[in-house]
Amino acid sequence: MAIACLVLDTSVSKAEEIGLEQANMCRYGSEEIVSQLKASASGRQYAPDRQVDLLHLKLDVTPDFKKRTVAGSCELTFVPLARPLRELTLNAIDLDVQDVEANVGISDYEMTPEGLVIAFDPAVEPRKQVLLKVDYEAEPKKGLYFRTPEVGFRKEDAHIWTQGEPHEARHWFPSIDYPNERFTSEVICHVPQEMTVLSNGRMVGRQNEPGEMKSVHWQQQKPHVNYLIALAAGHLDKLEGNYRDIPLGFYTTKSRAPYAPNAFRDTADILGFLEKEIGVPYPWPKYDQIVVEDYHMGGMENTSLTVLNPIVLFPDESENLRDLQILIAHELVHQWFGDYVTCKDWSELWLNEGFAVYYSYLYGGYKHGKDTMLYSVYNDRRGIIYNKNEKRPIVFRHYKKAWDQFDQRAYAKGSWILHMLRARLGEELFRKAVNHYVKKNALRSVDSHDLQQAFEDVSGLSLAPFFDQWVHNPGHPRLKVTYDWQSGNKLAKVSVEQLTKSNSDDDKDKKKKKVDKETPLFDFPVTLRFVGKDFVVDESVLVDKQQQDFYVSLPSRPEIVRFDANMEVLADITFDKPKKMLYKQLRGEEDVVGRLLAAKALSEKDDQKTIDQLKTALNDDPFYGVRLEAAKALAAIGTPQALRALTSSLAQDDARVRRQVVRSIGTFFHPESKEALLAVLQREKNPDIVADALRPLGKYPNAEVSGEIRSLLPTHSYDNAVASGAIDAIRTLDDPAYIPMVQKAIADEGQYPSKAFPASLDALAYLARNLDERTEVREFIIDYLNHPREKVQVAAIKALGSLRDPAAIEIVRSFNVGPSDGRKKKAAIETLKQLRDEKKLPVELGDLRGEVERLREQNETFRKEVNDVKKQLEAAKTNNSVEPSEDASEE
Numbered sequence: 063m064a065i066a067c068l069v070l071d072t073s074v075s076k077a078e079e080i081g082l083e084q085a086n087m088c089r090y091g092s093e094e095i096v097s098q099l100k101a102s103a104s105g106r107q108y109a110p111d112r113q114v115d116l117l118h119l120k121l122d123v124t125p126d127f128k129k130r131t132v133a134g135s136c137e138l139t140f141v142p143l144a145r146p147l148r149e150l151t152l153n154a155i156d157l158d159v160q161d162v163e164a165n166v167g168i169s170d171y172e173m174t175p176e177g178l179v180i181a182f183d184p185a186v187e188p189r190k191q192v193l194l195k196v197d198y199e200a201e202p203k204k205g206l207y208f209r210t211p212e213v214g215f216r217k218e219d220a221h222i223w224t225q226g227e228p229h230e231a232r233h234w235f236p237s238i239d240y241p242n243e244r245f246t247s248e249v250i251c252h253v254p255q256e257m258t259v260l261s262n263g264r265m266v267g268r269q270n271e272p273g274e275m276k277s278v279h280w281q282q283q284k285p286h287v288n289y290l291i292a293l294a295a296g297h298l299d300k301l302e303g304n305y306r307d308i309p310l311g312f313y314t315t316k317s318r319a320p321y322a323p324n325a326f327r328d329t330a331d332i333l334g335f336l337e338k339e340i341g342v343p344y345p346w347p348k349y350d351q352i353v354v355e356d357y358h359m360g361g362m363e364n365t366s367l368t369v370l371n372p373i374v375l376f377p378d379e380s381e382n383l384r385d386l387q388i389l390i391a392h393e394l395v396h397q398w399f400g401d402y403v404t405c406k407d408w409s410e411l412w413l414n415e416g417f418a419v420y421y422s423y424l425y426g427g428y429k430h431g432k433d434t435m436l437y438s439v440y441n442d443r444r445g446i447i448y449n450k451n452e453k454r455p456i457v458f459r460h461y462k463k464a465w466d467q468f469d470q471r472a473y474a475k476g477s478w479i480l481h482m483l484r485a486r487l488g489e490e491l492f493r494k495a496v497n498h499y500v501k502k503n504a505l506r507s508v509d510s511h512d513l514q515q516a517f518e519d520v521s522g523l524s525l526a527p528f529f530d531q532w533v534h535n536p537g538h539p540r541l542k543v544t545y546d547w548q549s550g551n552k553l554a555k556v557s558v559e560q561l562t563k564s565n566s567d568d569d570k571d572k573k574k575k576k577v578d579k580e581t582p583l584f585d586f587p588v589t590l591r592f593v594g595k596d597f598v599v600d601e602s603v604l605v606d607k608q609q610q611d612f613y614v615s616l617p618s619r620p621e622i623v624r625f626d627a628n629m630e631v632l633a634d635i636t637f638d639k640p641k642k643m644l645y646k647q648l649r650g651e652e653d654v655v656g657r658l659l660a661a662k663a664l665s666e667k668d669d670q671k672t673i674d675q676l677k678t679a680l681n682d683d684p685f686y687g688v689r690l691e692a693a694k695a696l697a698a699i700g701t702p703q704a705l706r707a708l709t710s711s712l713a714q715d716d717a718r719v720r721r722q723v724v725r726s727i728g729t730f731f732h733p734e735s736k737e738a739l740l741a742v743l744q745r746e747k748n749p750d751i752v753a754d755a756l757r758p759l760g761k762y763p764n765a766e767v768s769g770e771i772r773s774l775l776p777t778h779s780y781d782n783a784v785a786s787g788a789i790d791a792i793r794t795l796d797d798p799a800y801i802p803m804v805q806k807a808i809a810d811e812g813q814y815p816s817k818a819f820p821a822s823l824d825a826l827a828y829l830a831r832n833l834d835e836r837t838e839v840r841e842f843i844i845d846y847l848n849h850p851r852e853k854v855q856v857a858a859i860k861a862l863g864s865l866r867d868p869a870a871i872e873i874v875r876s877f878n879v880g881p882s883d884g885r886k887k888k889a890a891i892e893t894l895k896q897l898r899d900e901k902k903l904p905v906e907l908g909d910l911r912g913e914v915e916r917l918r919e920q921n922e923t924f925r926k927e928v929n930d931v932k933k934q935l936e937a938a939k940t941n942n943s944v945e946p947s948e949d950a951s952e953e
Contacts, residue, residue: 105460106459106460107407107408107409107459107460107461108407108459109240109241109242109406109407109507110240110242112143112242112243113142113143113145113147113150114140114141114142114143114147114150114192114238115140115141115143116138116139116140116237116238116243116244116245117139117140117141117191117245117246118137118138118139118245118246118247118248119136119137119138119139119237119245119246119247119248119288119291120136120137120138120247120248120249120250121134121135121136121235121247121248121249121250121291121293122134122135122136122137122250123135123234123235123249123250123251123252123293124251124252124253125206125208125222125251125253125295127208127210127212127220127222128210128212129201130201130208130210130212130213131199131200131201132199132200132202132206132234133198133199133200134197134198134235135195135196135197135198136195136196136198136235136236136237137193137194137195137196138152138192138193138194138195138196138236138237139191139192139193139194140191140192140194141188141189141190141191141192142186142187142188142189142190142192143188144188145188146185146186146187146188147182147185147186147188147192148181148182148183148185149179149180149181149182150179150180150182151176151177151178151179151180152177152178152180152196152236152237152238153177153229153231153232153236153237153238153239153240153288154173154177154178154198154232154235154236154237155177155232155233156200156201156202156203156233157173157178157198157199157200157235157236158198158199158200159171159173159178159196159197159198159236160197160198160199161195161196161197162178162180162194162195162196162197163194163195164182164192164193164194164195165192165193166182166186166190166192167182167183167184168180168181168182168183169181169182169183177232177236178196178236180194196236198235198236200233200234200235202233202234203233204225204230204233205224205225205226205230205231205232205233205234206222206223206224206233206234206293207222207223207224207225207354207356208222209221209222209223209296209354209355209356210222211850212850213850213851213852214849214850214851214854215355215851216315216317218297218315218316218317219296219297219315219316219317219318219355220296220297221294221295221296221297221298221315221354221355222293222294222295222296223292223293223294223352223354223357223369224291224292224293224294224364224369225357225358225362225369226288226289226290226291226292226362226364227289227290227362228289228408228464228465228468229289229464230289231288231289231291235291237288237291238288239288239289240287240288240407241287241288241289241404241405241406241407241408241507242287242406242407242507243287243288244285244286244287244404244505244506244507245285245286246281246282246283246284246285246286247262247263247281247282247286247291248263248266248279248280248281248282249261249262249279249280249291249293250267250277250278250279250280251277251278251280251293251295252271252275252276252277253275253276253278253295254274254275254276255270255274255275255276256297257295257296257297257298258295258296258297258298258300258313259278259280259293259294259295260280260292260293260294260295260298260311260313260350260352260367261278261280261282261291261292261293261294261367262280262282262286262290262291262292262364262365262366262367263280263281263282263283263284263346263347263348263365263366264280264281264282264283264347264348265278265279265280265281266279266280266281267279278295282365282366283347284345284346284505285505286365286401286404286505287404287507290363290364290365290401291364291365292362292364292365292367292369294313294352294354294367294369296315297315297316298313298314298315298316298352299313299314299315299316299319299322300312300313301313301322301323301326303326303329303330304330305329305330305333305334305344305349308333308344308347308348308349309348309349310326310329310330310333310348310349310350311348311349311350311351312325312326312329312350312351312352312353313350313351313352313353314352314353314375315353315354315355318353318372318375320377321375321376321377321780322353322375324375324376324377324378324385325351325353325370325374325375325376325386325390326351328387328390328391328429329349329351329390329394331429332387332390332391332394332425333349333394335424335425335428335429336394336395336398336421336425339421339424339428339493340398340421340496340497340500341493341494341496341497341500342398342402342497342500342501342504344397345397345398345401345402345504346365346366346397346401347366348366349366349368349394349397350366350367350368351367351368351369351370351390351393352367352368352369352370353370353371353372353374353375354369354370354371354372355372356851356853357369357370357371357372359371360373360386360389360392361374361389361392361393362393363393363394363396363397363400363401363418364401365397365401366397368393368394368396370389370390370393373386373389374386374389374390376780377780379747379748379749379780380717380748380749380750380780381717381748382716382717382718383717383718383721383748383750383751384750387425387426387429388422388423388426388438389422391421391422391425391426392418392419392422393418395417395418395421395422396414396418398417398500399413399414399417399418399421399500400414400415400417400418402500402504402505403499403500403503403504403505403506403508404506404507404508405507405508405509406507406508406509407509408461408464408467409457409458409459409461409467410457410508410509410510411467411468411472411476412456412457412471412472412473412475412476412479412510412533413476413508413509413510413513414472415468415472415473415476416472416473416475416476416477416479416480417476417477417480419442419473419474419476419477420476420477420480420481423435423438423439423477426438433654433685433687434687436629436654436655437654437658437685437687439477439478439481439629440629440655440658442474442477442478443478443629443632445470445474446470446474446475446478446538446632447538447634449470452470452471452536452537453536453537454471454536455471455533455534455535455536456471456472456475456476456479456532456533456534457509457510457533457534458471475632478632479532479533481630481632482528482532482586482630482631482632483495483517483528485628485630486523486528486587486630487517487521487523491520491521494520495516495517495519495520495521496516498516498519498520499512499513499516499517502516502519503516510529510533510534514526514529527585531584531585532632535582537582538584538632538633538634539560539584539586539605539631539632539633539634540560540561540562540633540634540636541558541559541560541561541605541625541633541634541635541636542558542559542561542636542637543556543557543558543559543625543635543636543637544556544557544637544638545557545623545637545639547619547620549619551615552615552616552617552618553613553614553615553616554592554613554614554615554616554620554623555611555612555613556590556611556612556614556623556625557609557610557611557612558605558609558610558611558612558625559608559609559610560583560584560605560607560608560609562583562608583606583607583608584605584633585604585605585606586604586605586606586631586633587602587603587604587605587630588602588603588604588605588625588626588630588631589601589602589603589624589626589627589628589630590602590603590612590614590623590624590625590627591622591623591624591627591653592614592616592620592622592623592624593620593621593622593623593624593646593650594616594617594618594619594620594621595618595621596617597616597617597618599614599616599620600627601614621643621646622643622646622647622650622653622656623639623643624647624653624656625637627653627656629655639663641664641667641669641671641672644660644663644664645660645671645672645675647659647660648660648661648664648675648676648679649679654685654687654688657679657683657685657688658687658688658691661676661679661688661691661692661694661695662691662695664676664695665694665695665696665698665699666698667699668699668700668701668704670703672699673696673699673701673703673704673707674707676692676695676696676699676704676707677692677696677707677710677711679692680692680693680696680707680708680711680719680723681711686716686718686719689714689716689719690718690719690722693708693711693719693722693723693725693726694722694726696708696726697725697726697727697729697730700729700730702732702734705727705730705732705734705735706734708723708726708727708738709727709734709735709738711723712724712727712738712742717748717750717751720748720751721748721750721751721754724739724742724751724754724755725754727739727758728754728755728757728758729758731761735758736759736761736762736767739755739756739758739759740755740759740766740767740770742755743755743756743770743774749777749779749780749783749784750783752774752779752783752784752787753779753783753784753786753787753788753790754787755787756770756771756774756784756787756788756790756791757787757790757791757794758791758794759771759791760790760791760792760793760794760795761794763795763797767791768795771788771791771792771795771800772803774787774788775788775789775792775803775804775807776807781818782818785807785822786818786821786822788807789804789807789808789821789822789825790821790825792804792825792829793825793828793829796828796829797829798829798830798832798833800829801826801829801830801839804822804825804826804829805826805839805842807822808822808823808826819853819854819857820853820854820856820857820860820861823843823846823857823858823861824857824860824861824864826839826842826843826861827839827843827861827862827863827864827865828864828865830865831864831865831866836865836867836869837869839865840862840865840867840869840870843858843861843862843865844858844862844870844873846858847859847873847877852885852886855877855886856885856886856889859874859877859886859889859890859893860889860892860893862874862893862897863892863893863895863896863897864896866896866897866900867897867900868897868898868900870893870897871894871897871898874890874893874894874897875890875894877889877890878890878891878894
């Protein structure tokens with residue numbers, strides 16, 4: 063999957079913020095949390111022991127699209143490894159097991175909270191091959207997802223899809239569900255004849271069956287891990303292509319098909335780049351991608367079948383704003399890093415995700431130029447530095463749940479580790495080392511030591527210090543850099559201080575120089591660059607002390623001084639420079655990172671010359687990222703002069719820059735800002751930019767603004783972007799007079815993407831929160847509480863919290879049932895808290911009601927336990943009355 067830490071622009075709507083997170087993330091941040099193992103006594107998590115070698119898994123399943131159930135059989139072929147096998151536990155959750163049989167003796171089997179426990183009698187000797195078959199049915203709560211009319215989707219778009227990582231597969235079939243176990247697999251699925259079935263590997267059979275059904279048989283002939291097994295089926299349209307002899311397929315529901323070509327167009331090009339860059343041919347027989355509804359994350363790299371969120375689709379009129387080529391590339395990179403070579407356990411996740419992030423950036427550089435790659439890495443560094451509270455290393459075993467590992471450490475920081483290795487070795491040697499790593503570990507599960515060893519094999523370098531410092535220990539350097547010119551002997555002096563908690567500016571006792579254990583000193587090479595009128599001097603130095611001075615002889619005083627000139631160190635760098643030097647740096651033609659840094663630094667100045675320099679960069683810089691950062695800098699300056707620089711710079715060919723200029727203008731509260739935004743509404747054709755111009759107009763409650771909002775609210779656009787922008791503006795206006803038109807606009811939630819409708823429904827509730835009479839809005843929202851789509855139900859529950867109507871308490875309480883991690887229950891608990899606060903119940907009474915709810919749940923659990931004990935006693939009496947067991951002991 064795909065992730066980066068985002069420092070979100072405050073002008074982005076909540077709905078779009080969610081979309082951005084999904085675009086940049088694979089899986090972390092999901093509410094679907096599964097613990098895969100009990101931690102050891104030390105609290106550390108490790109891969110489980112392997113009792114058996116699982117050789118092959120065969121699934122034969124029939125999904126019931128109306129009942130949202132699945133029935134079938136799972137055959138597992140395995141051999142015990144080192145000891146006689148008396149008992150085997152398969153990972154399985156809430157499966158209704160009908161029968162278990164094998165080619166060896168089975169004395170008993172039982173479904174427990176730990177899984178399906180199977181006892182063998184006699185014990186199976188090591189290396190004896192076992193064929194075990196489990197017949198079962200399931201109504202999966204996770205793992206297998208139905209998107210059918212019964213849950214609120216169009217009949218013509220009905221489909222199913224699966225999600226395995228980290229441990230969801232066990233909800234729809236039994237297996238050994240951990241990434242240190244690899245096996246070949248096959249999937250047979252029975253569906254109505256008009257449907258398409260997709261799975262891993264190669265299709266080896268398709269056969270019509272009685273009752274207008276058919277079976278489709280897929281086979282994965284190279285071993286992979288359990289979380290990569292995938293199944294998708296339904297009414298799907300297909301785009302086809304080829305890369306060499308590898309067939310490419312891109313599938314969508316029928317209603318999404320018109321937008322598929324834009325997302326599919328770069329797949330073959332990405333494949334070609336990755337084969338050349340990695341030096342290992344694409345390892346699977348085909349590559350399919352499918353866009354499914356309500357997918358939790360950005361994408362999932364199942365072996366030869368990637369599942370994608372609809373955010374990868376976009377219309378032509380959005381220009382390049384929604385082009386998620388980086389997500390398409392990220393999931394394709396995983397076919398090597400994650401599928402062909404897989405992390406051994408979740409503490410080593412960066413070996414999957416770090417490679418996927420970094421190689422998607424390398425493709426961006428190949429496709430659009432090196433500056434694009436550097437801009438991606440630059441933004442990731444900003445995100446990592448912004449996250450100041452992170453105290454864990456990349457390889458970290460003290461996690462509670464697998465999902466805890468799907469965060470910035472595995473994605474952005476993992477990518478930066480590879481970036482630094484590439485800088486250390488050089489591009490060609492890095493490429494050879496990665497090639498060696500992939501070939502040496504093909505079809506294996508790996509840890510960081512395997513990567514280190516492969517790089518040492520090729521480079522001859524001792525990389526233990528590097529891996530110890532960056533991978534196995536937390537943090538990154540915090541540096542204070544200063545520069546001084548010694549004109550007498552023409553020496554440039556660069557001083558570097560590594561800041562720790564004990565010597566940072568916010569520490570009260572500045573005399574202390576003790577190194578903080580959480581942020582140890584780092585050592586790393588770095589390039590100092592000095593640029594003068596007729597010279598460029600690069601000096602490589604080693605930073606390995608808390609305080610160091612470096613002297614470099616130069617022909618004359620430099621105009622530009624750059625620390626880490628090639629952006630090769632993951633560090634938080636403070637380097638204050640005079641404005642004159644920053645102006646020169648902002649115009650440095652061959653140094654895109656220098657220009658980005660200069661634009662950021664100049665955002666803290668507010669004089670006219672600085673504004674003029676930034677305006678020039680905004681309109682003339684050859685790289686879109688610098689133009690975009692210049693627009694952000696002008697917004698940060700925030701003066702009327704900066705606003706005029708922005709309003710006179712709206713004519714941008716690149717939609718990404720044009721949108722940022724609009725967003726920057728929207729951060730001001732000024733008549734010129736309002737007039738500029740209204741003008742954008744008149745001439746802009748891109749619906750996403752129209753939405754961005756609408757949102758900040760909510761700060762201006764006048765007739766002209768109101769007229770524009772009213773006229774644009776009913777606008778139909780892709781993902782209802784314009785209407786969503788209008789509703790965001792209406793929320794800011796906070797005028798209940800808009801309630802009827804908002805109700806009318808969102809009455810058909812099917813017109814809104816799942817990420818936008820909850821925000822729109824919440825906005826309606828927010829508008830009505832202070833009314834004396836909230837019945838009409840409450841009833842409108844209540845109508846969605848029993849909607850077939852759970853996301854809509856959750857949105858309605860939360861909206862009742864924003865409505866702050868105590869009359870909804872009893873209604874919401876009825877949703878405070880079910881599993882403690884259920885989405886509706888979580889939403890109900892939070893909403894009840896809001897509603898009780900609004901009712902201003904005494905604290906004691908509020909607490910008492912909460913205690914009643916808790917005791918009610920405990921009582922229900924106790925009652926079930928008592929009934930279970932009664933049943934066990936009755937069963938025991940029955941057994942004793944028939945015949946005593948041979949093992950019964952005398953008292």
